[in-house]
Amino acid sequence: MSQTDTSVATDAAIAYLREHDTEHLAQLDEFLRIESISADPGRIDEVRRAGQWIVDELTRLGIERATLHETSAHPIVTGEWMKAGDDAPTVLIYCHYDVQPADPLDEWIRPPFEPRHENDRVYARGSGDDKGQLFMHLKAVEAWMATANRLPVNLRFFFEGDEEVGSEPVEAFIEEHADLLRADVCVVSDGDTFDDDGTPAIGYGLRGIAYWEVRVHGPRQDVHSGQYGGGVDNPANVLVRMLASLTAADGRVTVPGFYDRVRDLTDEAHAAYAALPFDEGAWADETGVPGPMEGERGHSLLERLSARPTFDINGIWGGYTGDGAKTIIPAWAAAKISTRLVPDQDYREIETSMQAHLASIAPPTVRVEVRVIHGGAPAITPLDHPGIGPASRALEAGFGKPPLFQRSGGSVPVVAALDAHLGLKTLMIGFANPTGNFHAPNEWMSLRNIRDGVVSLVHLWAELGAMRASDLRAGEPAPRR
């Protein structure tokens, strides 16, 4: 298509969306009514029903090979439309159709699975995280297919039903079904816009994670702290000493080699962070802390929240925790600890070096057990990735404002796995509202974000369709206009 043709077709697709707005929102409600809580064994069939609902929709839209795949857990949905030509880019779209549990139910003002439209928002479990965003992708595809009977790019779809419970089957699926997932770039819509004022965002980095359980064993059973104190090394004292020694005063992790592979921020990256609007006071108020921790010198708070590794004790327990006093030396004390990792840290290497380090600092008076609980790789998409320009233009066209670029402090296992197995870079283009109560009662998404987001996706496929596949993989291309 010529630039003019594309522009006309985009306009037609957007007009189609405007015309069918009421119908689409009703269909979104239908999707949100399915109680696809992946953590609830009583709702296995509901999760499957949501997956099947998507397969049916994809098929109805003309997407080929739409399939519900059995896995070790909930099903995975794939499908594709590969008729844009060999030369056209192929994009993999990832979302998830499972949702968080709705507890505590009595804090919901409206029932979680009876969507309500109020205040220009849709309230329901999954409205923002992530069924609403998955649905937006279906509508952008529908708009193109209904008006042009084609898509400007090749699209592949990868929708899972286990994201809220750890994405356990995903890595094996990627390994076994690479042929269904291969693409030039991946778009993940499972995040949010930069703010609630309609400033869109492109996420280009995620932290990895390594997570352990540490247990220090001392006497055979709890012993009297009067009778044995001063002779029996207290496992809680030892645990606390060991954990405290894992970070320096500025929060840097002291495990040998921990920073060896950490990629330092470039001057450009520092500048990009500095350009982001950020109110430290508002941030502290939101969390309820007196102020941010001091942290590593040379890094702003925003940088430390997403571009630097962390060490956190996620849980700690041992000994007497009831009312009053019990004068014991506990038999053991334990902690769950984790580090967030940044490119190019290798979580498997970190897992091992932490275990070795803890063993090396354990005193001979106790027995220390360190178990790896889970790990995930960090991911980053270079800011000069050729997909960034088209995505920015698409978001600006949809929201009326250019996007801001952000790295997220969290971890999304699928992103790192796609990079590791398929060399696939991801653009995180999220549409949920930052204050939209994901994982909490009264989840909501604004109708404005839904509408502007779908329009952005219509533009995104047009923008990427103006590129050659080879250009999307290397260096900012000259658009074929």
Place this chain on the structure above:
Amino acid sequence: MSQTDTSVATDAAIAYLREHDTEHLAQLDEFLRIESISADPGRIDEVRRAGQWIVDELTRLGIERATLHETSAHPIVTGEWMKAGDDAPTVLIYCHYDVQPADPLDEWIRPPFEPRHENDRVYARGSGDDKGQLFMHLKAVEAWMATANRLPVNLRFFFEGDEEVGSEPVEAFIEEHADLLRADVCVVSDGDTFDDDGTPAIGYGLRGIAYWEVRVHGPRQDVHSGQYGGGVDNPANVLVRMLASLTAADGRVTVPGFYDRVRDLTDEAHAAYAALPFDEGAWADETGVPGPMEGERGHSLLERLSARPTFDINGIWGGYTGDGAKTIIPAWAAAKISTRLVPDQDYREIETSMQAHLASIAPPTVRVEVRVIHGGAPAITPLDHPGIGPASRALEAGFGKPPLFQRSGGSVPVVAALDAHLGLKTLMIGFANPTGNFHAPNEWMSLRNIRDGVVSLVHLWAELGAMRASDLRAGEPAPRR
């Protein structure tokens, strides 16, 4: 009485015990059958019944003013026999008649409140701790009264029913009823012999204690460690750093001024410790630890177990402690901590200095709360106390071996309270078996310790009766023989 008369009377009292052995053991069983569990609200009447049983026994033996006193908790029993003369010493005897709960019941081979005599032992809850020992005092008095119709010394009795639940009413009782408790020396029988081979012991020191709960508050609620890690100071990280900083590598407490009042061991005290038979390997095996902690230089393990202060984390908790991983920064983390104290540390001073110190090291990113849970003073009886010689001779006469002298690492609130309010020094003369399962299922006491112990007490009153009251209070006296 002349030395010869006393010797004859002592022999008569001992002969009486031998003659009435079967009857006395049956009476012990009667006392042990009373289910005087002070912690059990359902057994309030049983605790009272045990107290009344003692009052009746004291009265029957000719003890005057035997009384069951109401308190804020269980009753306290007092009584006295003051006819040995103004010049004769007055001894206060302290024991407790309440017992530990019997849980877990299914681990008892014999029912806890149906005493059984097997293997030359009596098995029952309270056999060693402490009803058996209280009963032995009654029998020593009975032996004297039945054979000589008098005691060689003035005796006062102080038996409580709240020892296993913290002795809460005891301090107020001592303040209000000083007239019933005044004496020249106190004998506490609530401990054990040095070993299970019949080596008796005299305890001359107890540690004090100060006990706090520390809580570190961070964000308003648990927050996502990906989203906030690196910015929100983790309350568990902070707690662990603060607690770790409270001790140096050798276990010494770092709170400023903590050691200011610690009385160093004299060369004689070091020598006394060194003279005690002690097998570190057996000690470690018993507790199940690979070996003792290193601890302060210049102090042996035994010294560190009883003559030096300690710092212990008795419990710690916060954040996620379930299965698997939850990636949170907890809203708060808490710990129960305590220090054992030695003469002349002041637990109130220590309580305050710990609170001030923790406040001073708390980072400004969290809110730290430190609450005093309970405290008790350390106690020591000088090894040249004039009661030590008579007590040693009495124990050697009863057990056929001289006693060893030991300081205990634990805390017995009543001992410090008697010293603080009445200036009363205590000799801890315990008869339970060290491995007799106090506070555990299948509690037992050997019949040999019961018999040798009562004989020792018969001798003890004779030995002390050979002294003048004034001599017992100052400097080793010349016995009046």
